[in-house]
Amino acid sequence: MPSRVPSPGPTPATDRAAAPLAAPADPRGAPGALLAPVPLRAAELTGGPLAEVRRRNREVTLETIYRRCEGCGAIDNLRRAGGLLAGDPVADFQGQYYADSDVHKWLEAACWQLAEDPDDARLRERIDTVVTVLEAAQDEDGYLNSYFVNERAARRWTNIRDEHEMYCGGHLVQAAVAHFRATGERRLLAVAIRFAAHVWSVFGPGRRPGADGHPEYETALVELYRATGDEAYLEQALWFVEQHGAEPRAIGGRDYHLDHAPLAEQREVVGHAVRALYLYTGATDVVTEVPERTGPLGEAVTALWRDFADRKRYVTGGAGSRHEGEAFGARWELGDERAYAESCASVAHFQWAWRMFLRTGAGEFRDAMEEVLHNGLLSGIGLDGEEFFYVNPLADNGGHRRSPWFGTACCPPNLARLVASLPSYAFATDADTLWTLLLAEGRVRAEVAGGTLELAVSTAYPWEGAVSIEVVNAPEGACGIALPAPGWASAPAGWAVDGAEVEGEAADGFTVLRRVWRAGEVLTGTYPLPVRPLAAHPWVRAARGRIALTRGPLVFCLEQADHEGFDVRDVAVRSDGAWEVEPRPELLGGTVVLRGTGLARPAPAPDAPLYRPADEPEPAAERVALTAVPYRLWANREAGPMQVWLPVASADGA
Amino acid sequence: MPSRVPSPGPTPATDRAAAPLAAPADPRGAPGALLAPVPLRAAELTGGPLAEVRRRNREVTLETIYRRCEGCGAIDNLRRAGGLLAGDPVADFQGQYYADSDVHKWLEAACWQLAEDPDDARLRERIDTVVTVLEAAQDEDGYLNSYFVNERAARRWTNIRDEHEMYCGGHLVQAAVAHFRATGERRLLAVAIRFAAHVWSVFGPGRRPGADGHPEYETALVELYRATGDEAYLEQALWFVEQHGAEPRAIGGRDYHLDHAPLAEQREVVGHAVRALYLYTGATDVVTEVPERTGPLGEAVTALWRDFADRKRYVTGGAGSRHEGEAFGARWELGDERAYAESCASVAHFQWAWRMFLRTGAGEFRDAMEEVLHNGLLSGIGLDGEEFFYVNPLADNGGHRRSPWFGTACCPPNLARLVASLPSYAFATDADTLWTLLLAEGRVRAEVAGGTLELAVSTAYPWEGAVSIEVVNAPEGACGIALPAPGWASAPAGWAVDGAEVEGEAADGFTVLRRVWRAGEVLTGTYPLPVRPLAAHPWVRAARGRIALTRGPLVFCLEQADHEGFDVRDVAVRSDGAWEVEPRPELLGGTVVLRGTGLARPAPAPDAPLYRPADEPEPAAERVALTAVPYRLWANREAGPMQVWLPVASADGA
Incomplete structure (x- = not known):
């Protein structure tokens, strides 16, 4: 690059x-x-x-x-x-x-x-x-x-x-x-x-x-x-x-x-x-x-x-x-x-x-x-x-x-x-390019390449990956529009101007589209936002054998408020489990949640011992539906357990 | 009981x-x-x-x-x-x-x-x-x-x-x-x-x-x-x-x-x-x-x-x-x-x-x-x-x-x-019984049941489970010798007097042997001391998916000083792995160690990222020999990583 x-x-x-x-x-x-x-x-x-x-x-x-x-x-x-x-x-x-x-x-x-x-x-x-x-x-x-x-x-x-x-x-x-x-x-x-x-x-x-x-x-x-x-x-x-x-x-x-x-x-x-x-x-x-x-x-x-x-x-x-x-x-x-x-x-x-x-x-x-x-x-x-x-x-x-x-x-x-x-x-700007650091619906007007570049950004990011940028004003000469190519994305988004694919220049963590822009042109692209479970460095003890669910820039967590009948501390997930993205406009001021399944053990009895032989059979785990919410939004509902790092269920389901 | x-x-x-x-x-x-x-x-x-x-x-x-x-x-x-x-x-x-x-x-x-x-x-x-x-x-x-x-x-x-x-x-x-x-x-x-x-x-x-x-x-x-x-x-x-x-x-x-x-x-x-x-x-x-x-x-x-x-x-x-x-x-x-x-x-x-x-x-x-x-x-x-x-x-x-x-x-x-x-x-004593709280080679003399009960204890406990107690002096009437029946033992030790099995009375966490004792009698018994991996309550986050090796009252740990070629932080063990007890009189003032095998991943590169996609293939783990020492004895040799709670390897060896 x-x-x-x-x-x-x-x-x-x-x-x-x-x-x-x-x-x-x-x-x-x-x-x-x-x-x-x-x-x-x-x-x-x-x-x-x-x-x-x-x-x-x-x-x-x-x-x-x-x-x-x-x-x-x-x-x-x-x-x-x-x-x-x-x-x-x-x-x-x-x-x-x-x-x-x-x-x-x-x-x-x-x-x-x-x-x-x-x-x-x-x-x-x-x-x-x-x-x-x-x-x-x-x-x-x-x-x-x-x-x-x-x-x-x-x-x-x-x-x-x-x-x-x-x-x-x-x-x-x-x-x-x-x-x-x-x-x-x-x-x-x-x-x-x-x-x-x-x-x-x-x-x-x-x-x-x-x-x-x-x-x-x-x-x-x-x-x-x-x-x-x-x-x-x-x-x-x-x-x-x-x-x-x-x-x-x-x-x-x-x-x-x-x-x-x-x-x-x-x-x-x-x-x-x-x-x-x-x-x-x-x-x-x-x-x-x-x-x-x-x-x-x-x-x-x-x-x-x-x-x-x-x-x-x-x-x-x-x-x-x-x-x-x-x-x-x-x-x-x-x-x-x-x-x-x-x-x-x-x-x-x-x-x-x-x-x-x-x-x-x-x-x-x-x-x-x-x-x-x-x-x-x-x-x-x-x-x-x-x-x-x-x-x-x-x-x-x-x-x-x-x-x-x-x-x-x-x-x-x-x-x-x-x-x-x-x-x-x-x-941010340099001499001839307008760099977008935070993707959000909005407008920006900046002096670049000797003129004014003004853009209107339409997007539901970070909930959705589609971005549409209308050129409201542009300098006469060529200038650049630089859009993030985030490290979390497996590949940079592809971009099109008025529907026609354009080739960007790959910079460090950005795609730079440099051309003579005309007012009224619409630049579109889509960030793929798959659910992306992360593992941590093996020496991070709190995350060993666990994954964190992410999607785009968002880290998700399991919060008790979304679950009934089991305690989220008793849940394990498959590292290759499927997670469905569900828009929930009515929830927490509007969000997307991740819906998937996990295995929940019955909550331990109140007098459960602190330590027990490792070979004692464990209560069977049940398959349960899980809803993960963005970490940013936790603790806005009734109090209850929350966790970001989710234990990975072993292959035999324990 | x-x-x-x-x-x-x-x-x-x-x-x-x-x-x-x-x-x-x-x-x-x-x-x-x-x-x-x-x-x-x-x-x-x-x-x-x-x-x-x-x-x-x-x-x-x-x-x-x-x-x-x-x-x-x-x-x-x-x-x-x-x-x-x-x-x-x-x-x-x-x-x-x-x-x-x-x-x-x-x-x-x-x-x-x-x-x-x-x-x-x-x-x-x-x-x-x-x-x-x-x-x-x-x-x-x-x-x-x-x-x-x-x-x-x-x-x-x-x-x-x-x-x-x-x-x-x-x-x-x-x-x-x-x-x-x-x-x-x-x-x-x-x-x-x-x-x-x-x-x-x-x-x-x-x-x-x-x-x-x-x-x-x-x-x-x-x-x-x-x-x-x-x-x-x-x-x-x-x-x-x-x-x-x-x-x-x-x-x-x-x-x-x-x-x-x-x-x-x-x-x-x-x-x-x-x-x-x-x-x-x-x-x-x-x-x-x-x-x-x-x-x-x-x-x-x-x-x-x-x-x-x-x-x-x-x-x-x-x-x-x-x-x-x-x-x-x-x-x-x-x-x-x-x-x-x-x-x-x-x-x-x-x-x-x-x-x-x-x-x-x-x-x-x-x-x-x-x-x-x-x-x-x-x-x-x-x-x-x-x-x-x-x-x-x-x-x-x-x-x-x-x-x-x-x-x-x-x-x-x-x-x-x-x-x-x-x-x-x-x-400790009550009116007619001498209770042993800490098993160790030694002697004790106590007034019970109107007379003096004096015992000489021979044992290599906690390294070995065999206990031999010679009655040095005893009251004329019946009195009790109470010996621990520890919670960690799957069954109480069996006891014999001069080789003949005697039936004890099961008390709460003890076996009480009550009889007229004679000087010169020898009471023998053996605590089985299998290696006993423990798991913790599932809400103990630091121990989730991990086991601690114990044997009798001792908790063991992996210390880097006993291992070469891999970092003990990169080790996982099988929860049903076999551990061999090895006396090491020359080590750490005399101890037993537990010897077993585990799976060690190569140490992460110094610039390994802190977070990575969970589905990225991990470096293959190698089977390695492990030596666990009593926790009490750690940090008496060259400095290095130590851990009590050992990650359990998943069934596929990761």
């Missing part, structure tokens, strides 16, 4: 600040970037599950999270710190010392939503309210964190390993960049700039050393550079990335904080999963901007991705197998019932994969984005849009349910900001 | 203090006890693995732990608190705030050892030294904890949920009881009495409420009652047990501390495994002493045992499946590679099972003692006697090794005190 020829970005780096791009990252023109995202509003997702998730995010989740940020006192903390609310900011502080970050993430989410709905007056008012609160809460010296104020101000920056000041600051900067990119206003950007100047007055070469104990600030600094054009922030980002594992070890040298070795020398994905993935994301940003100065770091990021993808990633895209330390486990340690797979780690996985894709154009990264999104990321949000998973296990006995909020509430607003900005992740 | 007729204990409760019994618990004469232990020195273990463990404990481990208690500063903490060493007890304090407990547990272990070797002058001197230190470290008001002194004295009893003052005190009291029972001296007992008086001046009805956040003090108080005859301690023990879950919730009401409900109402084994098992142990002691006042608590203890044994106990006897919270997981949540199964939890399991046995005489509890001892308890001590496991997983990739010491060093001295007192756990 030939590699795609690199194309320069459409806009030089120095111009980015002048022409902001409404997307979470803007690598246009970076020497290490092959592709650039398409801004919000230039892309729409109008149908299918992603559109539905976005509708709920807009109508329910953003409002819900705002109210919970008010209800739990996180916004009032900032109001008191800024003198906008009576009370003692220290004595009356509510929640965790990093509660500000929930407000920042809500604000980022709201800004991306506003970019799509600029006429939403209520949302704009809410945003203005919070921006005003943040302006007030900022100290004269630029510091901003509502916890470390008054008598606690002396504690500022005294424990950067544990106290999340840079983490909160990173989310502040990201919110500010989102606000600027969504509205063109510089009010909050000015707050971020003052904050960054303050940080850099404390830390830096010749000043204090120090890696951020909870990474996030690094990737935020790169975006601040991209939004302002001020290269100082890029230098700062590189410095902070390189502080991990540098001498002196300002944060203690533990792998939990990714401080056990210089990041450029790290080759195994370890430590706190969210911290690790955020740091890799920031490192990828830096490598994208200054590849010539960050060769070993670029090799590290590539090797770390390899380790993650080949040894430490759940089939759902989840990351982090241990509750203790919220950590990656050992290689192939991917237990299912106690999987941690934090929703925030899925968001970080998605964001890292996207940056790796924009850097390389390799289809593996697009596949990863799609897989984590449709499985272990969106599983974090209930169908009501109001309840959330922090932890996303791959098997459960019925006790794990979504919650309205958490003492540490990082996940809900993190999911919301990802969902709000989803269209900007769905497409 | 008929129940054994209860027999009254040999000694009235009030006499116990006058005639101390050298054993960790002395329920003689308690209304709820059917049996009493045999004191140290009345029982000897002279051959076989238990004797070998005890030899190492005596020659190496006790000395090693003493030196480490000196090396880590735990004894010096107490010296400084008592003014015997210059320095600031607060500023110079080393280790955790519960470091005293390591010293107390070493002291208890040393006292039990001294009971066996009263002429060991060096050991006696060490003991005297530490007793003197403890006397000095005790405050005038009876308080004793070297952490909460001087300016930290104001913190005493301010956080009984987390700060382990009663836990440390419980181990102090246990050491004092051991010192008294081993030496007859009352110096340390006086310290314990003063400490208990102090505690009861702070807590109690009409004073402060409060359950112990880390139970241990309850069982210690019962033993203090038994050692002194002062019923006040029994009342205190009952009060502290009943504080768990009582209003007001002085320690927060979390299940982690067993405070979520009154213990008498608890039916599921939850929370921190060691804390839970210590509390159940203390509750069992109380129920044994005052069954008429503790009916519901007795029912709770019985139900909790049932839940533990049937749903939450590892096949190795380990307890606690979660690293996070060192906790029991959900029912049937018994993951292998991340099993916590703390060595201290195995000690607690053993101690609880023993008390349940003395209370009921039911063989299930004896079986549990034997199984945890020979597997997940003694696995905590390396063959060098100098390195220890804190965590005892049932599968490993080669990274888990024993350590010389730990920041929290609870396990090494806990293992040492158990091993030092092992002979007193090995036999």
Whole structure:
């Protein structure tokens, strides 16, 4: 498969600040970037599950999270710190010392939503309210964190390993960049700039050393550079990335904080999963901007991705197998019932994969984005849009349910900001080609090959494989439309223009159709979506002798709610069993299910012994009908056992 | 199987203090006890693995732990608190705030050892030294904890949920009881009495409420009652047990501390495994002493045992499946590679099972003692006697090794005190029968049926099943010799006296041979010890489709050190495979191994994908020779993968 020829970005780096791009990252023109995202509003997702998730995010989740940020006192903390609310900011502080970050993430989410709905007056008012609160809460010296104020101000920056000041600051900067990119206003950007100047007055070469104990600030600094054009922030980002594992070890040298070795020398994905993935994301940003100065770091990021993808990633895209330390486990340690797979780690996985894709154009990264999104990321949000998973296990006995909020509430607003900005992740461009990353009913308009290419996509993907793309507008000259050739597909889809087969160019994980397009032409193709049982590496103990049902990008599970008369924990399936795909528009907001058969043993007696001779005859298994639902949709009905990895029945039926 | 007729204990409760019994618990004469232990020195273990463990404990481990208690500063903490060493007890304090407990547990272990070797002058001197230190470290008001002194004295009893003052005190009291029972001296007992008086001046009805956040003090108080005859301690023990879950919730009401409900109402084994098992142990002691006042608590203890044994106990006897919270997981949540199964939890399991046995005489509890001892308890001590496991997983990739010491060093001295007192756990008596709990080469002398019954046991158990018991002395009248009829045996052993078959009475888990015994008679029998593969309850996800090899009380594992040319993680076995028992006197200090065959796939390539289509052909498996070693002995050679639960090969050999 030939590699795609690199194309320069459409806009030089120095111009980015002048022409902001409404997307979470803007690598246009970076020497290490092959592709650039398409801004919000230039892309729409109008149908299918992603559109539905976005509708709920807009109508329910953003409002819900705002109210919970008010209800739990996180916004009032900032109001008191800024003198906008009576009370003692220290004595009356509510929640965790990093509660500000929930407000920042809500604000980022709201800004991306506003970019799509600029006429939403209520949302704009809410945003203005919070921006005003943040302006007030900022100290004269630029510091901003509502916890470390008054008598606690002396504690500022005294424990950067544990106290999340840079983490909160990173989310502040990201919110500010989102606000600027969504509205063109510089009010909050000015707050971020003052904050960054303050940080850099404390830390830096010749000043204090120090890696951020909870990474996030690094990737935020790169975006601040991209939004302002001020290269100082890029230098700062590189410095902070390189502080991990540098001498002196300002944060203690533990792998939990990714401080056990210089990041450029790290080759195994370890430590706190969210911290690790955020740091890799920031490192990828830096490598994208200054590849010539960050060769070993670029090799590290590539090797770390390899380790993650080949040894430490759940089939759902989840990351982090241990509750203790919220950590990656050992290689192939991917237990299912106690999987941690934090929703925030899925968001970080998605964001890292996207940056790796924009850097390389390799289809593996697009596949990863799609897989984590449709499985272990969106599983974090209930169908009501109001309840959330922090932890996303791959098997459960019925006790794990979504919650309205958490003492540490990082996940809900993190999911919301990802969902709000989803269209900007769905497409990308290089000089002459429009790349589709996320297939969904919708529209996209992008500048390529010196003109505007506008497409209207019709599809019921991922439920069905047929895709029909109408060319609404096209440049005069030739340009490319690149469509995914996913790794999960046994063969790429074939494509036709107005019914006539066209030959595409095979790129890495894509099919590129390059020609002079005419408005009104319709490009059609179909992704075959057979049910595709997967087996895991034999050293994944939780999956040994088991299969996971997948179809296209979706991972399915057996949930008790679909079964009566037996317990899904007593089921085994044939590895070569036939599974029928059944659309169920009335179920779980509309889905397809997989229907097949399995063998169910009678449920063990309540006093069944824990261990028994292996040669004792087992109760005969009965053939039963099984219904598998997408993993993303589980735990939206009555509680009961669930499992992704299904035991394979032995040939004699046991 | 008929129940054994209860027999009254040999000694009235009030006499116990006058005639101390050298054993960790002395329920003689308690209304709820059917049996009493045999004191140290009345029982000897002279051959076989238990004797070998005890030899190492005596020659190496006790000395090693003493030196480490000196090396880590735990004894010096107490010296400084008592003014015997210059320095600031607060500023110079080393280790955790519960470091005293390591010293107390070493002291208890040393006292039990001294009971066996009263002429060991060096050991006696060490003991005297530490007793003197403890006397000095005790405050005038009876308080004793070297952490909460001087300016930290104001913190005493301010956080009984987390700060382990009663836990440390419980181990102090246990050491004092051991010192008294081993030496007859009352110096340390006086310290314990003063400490208990102090505690009861702070807590109690009409004073402060409060359950112990880390139970241990309850069982210690019962033993203090038994050692002194002062019923006040029994009342205190009952009060502290009943504080768990009582209003007001002085320690927060979390299940982690067993405070979520009154213990008498608890039916599921939850929370921190060691804390839970210590509390159940203390509750069992109380129920044994005052069954008429503790009916519901007795029912709770019985139900909790049932839940533990049937749903939450590892096949190795380990307890606690979660690293996070060192906790029991959900029912049937018994993951292998991340099993916590703390060595201290195995000690607690053993101690609880023993008390349940003395209370009921039911063989299930004896079986549990034997199984945890020979597997997940003694696995905590390396063959060098100098390195220890804190965590005892049932599968490993080669990274888990024993350590010389730990920041929290609870396990090494806990293992040492158990091993030092092992002979007193090995036999028990009722009025007319001597019960053997732990089969091993050795001798025992006990008063039964108005006379002395003395036996010399010859056996290579658990390596071989043959047992020969010579009657050295016997009472004039009839008395019983009760021998285990273990639950793991398909049929009880048959017994013969001087070669002539004798019919035993089947009790619950025992065969009782009751007759007029004559000195010189030899009782022989043989436990059949076939290899017995076990399967687990189907909801134990880590064991589904797998078997564990057992033989007699021993659980075996595959360790990489015995295999070349393939990785033990790539092995599957037939559930009906033949396993040959091979004595290996030169291996691992002398053991038997199981030799059989399995199917090994080639090790996956280093870049093997994490997930692949389930219908992809797998590399052909080769028939390989396998050697399984006792789980207790793993990790004493070069590091490498290990697993207890072995995948069962499907009928087609995959």
